[in-house]
Amino acid sequence: MPIAIQIAPGKNVHLSKIDPSASPDFDKEEGQARLVKLGRRLAELQELLFAAGDHSLLIVLQGRDTAGKDGTIKKILEAVNVQSTRVASFKVPTAEELAHDFLWRVHRQTPGLGEIVIFNRSHYEDVLVVRVHNLVPEKVWRPRYEAIRNFEELLVQSGTILVKFMLHISPDEQEERLLAREEDPLKSWKLSVGDWKERAHWDAYTEAYEEALSECSTESAPWHVIPANKKWARDLAVFEILIAALEPYEAEWRTNLEARGKEAKAELVSWRESQK
Numbered sequence: 056m057p058i059a060i061q062i063a064p065g066k067n068v069h070l071s072k073i074d075p076s077a078s079p080d081f082d083k084e085e086g087q088a089r090l091v092k093l094g095r096r097l098a099e100l101q102e103l104l105f106a107a108g109d110h111s112l113l114i115v116l117q118g119r120d121t122a123g124k125d126g127t128i129k130k131i132l133e134a135v136n137v138q139s140t141r142v143a144s145f146k147v148p149t150a151e152e153l154a155h156d157f158l159w160r161v162h163r164q165t166p167g168l169g170e171i172v173i174f175n176r177s178h179y180e181d182v183l184v185v186r187v188h189n190l191v192p193e194k195v196w197r198p199r200y201e202a203i204r205n206f207e208e209l210l211v212q213s214g215t216i217l218v219k220f221m222l223h224i225s226p227d228e229q230e231e232r233l234l235a236r237e238e239d240p241l242k243s244w245k246l247s248v249g250d251w252k253e254r255a256h257w258d259a260y261t262e263a264y265e266e267a268l269s270e271c272s273t274e275s276a277p278w279h280v281i282p283a284n285k286k287w288a289r290d291l292a293v294f295e296i297l298i299a300a301l302e303p304y305e306a307e308w309r310t311n312l313e314a315r316g317k318e319a320k321a322e323l324v325s326w327r328e329s330q331k
């Protein structure tokens with residue numbers, strides 16, 4: 056049974072009904088063995104994506120602090136060819152970014168054909184943190200749902216395969232992870248008072264996430280909620296969805312590549328002939 060939940064367009068989302076500790080009905084060891092195989096398959100599909108050059112892959116990662124965005128990115132980068140993969144992280148906007156529309160900084164980071172880009176946070180912050188902290192009034196952030204849907208549709212029409220993940224953890228798991236950062240000297244650099252402050256807004260974030268997922272899950276760019284308390288289960292779910300998103304294009308990519316291969320060969324043969 057897949058543990059990820061794909062959000063149907065326009066459907067109300069209740070995060071409290073999705074178990075953040077869900078895992079498949081096998082153990083971690085088996086899960087890790089499967090992940091290695093899925094990683095190979097992902098790499099194979101990436102090679103086709105790159106060589107065919109007809110599409111790009113944009114992975115949007117959202118989640119509360121400690122939800123595992125960095126860990127998920129690391130796992131993906133361990134599997135794919137980093138030569139055609141890039142990560143874009145979205146922080147508190149700079150003055151220059153704030154002087155533009157909220158999609159300006161995002162659009163310039165989208166993947167070109169053949170490329171994979173992973174968004175560590177994204178344009179969704181502009182309807183999440185911005186909403187929770189009243190950084191702009193509702194009459195400014197509410198129309199952003201439609202702007203986001205249109206923006207993402209444009210990307211999809213331009214050949215982007217767009218996959219969006221919300222890493223879903225429980226408050227207890229977050230507390231454990233924050234405390235673990237205090238204890239482990241190698242993790243302490245990640246500590247931030249901000250994380251504890253944000254935690255106090257747990258319910259406001261839940262509401263903001265639920266509405267954003269519901270408003271912005273579309274047929275062509277669906278949202279997936281990933282139970283993320285168990286890291287191994289999270290990674291498996293993410294890899295399965297990425298593979299499922301790429302597989303429908305595989306036959307087309309292979310056909311295109313074969314046709315191009317034949318063309319290249321024919322050119323080579325005729326060049327050799329001309330040298331005789």
Ligand code: AMP
Pocket residue numbers: 145146147148176180181184185249
């Ligand atoms: P981190 O991902 O831990 O490096 O933190 C980045 C911080 O930037 C988070 O607290 C985000 O909420 C914040 N951030 C990202 N995008 C925006 C935005 N558009 N407006 C305000 N804060 C943002």
Ligand code: MG
Pocket residue numbers: 120121247250
């Ligand atoms: Mg952080």
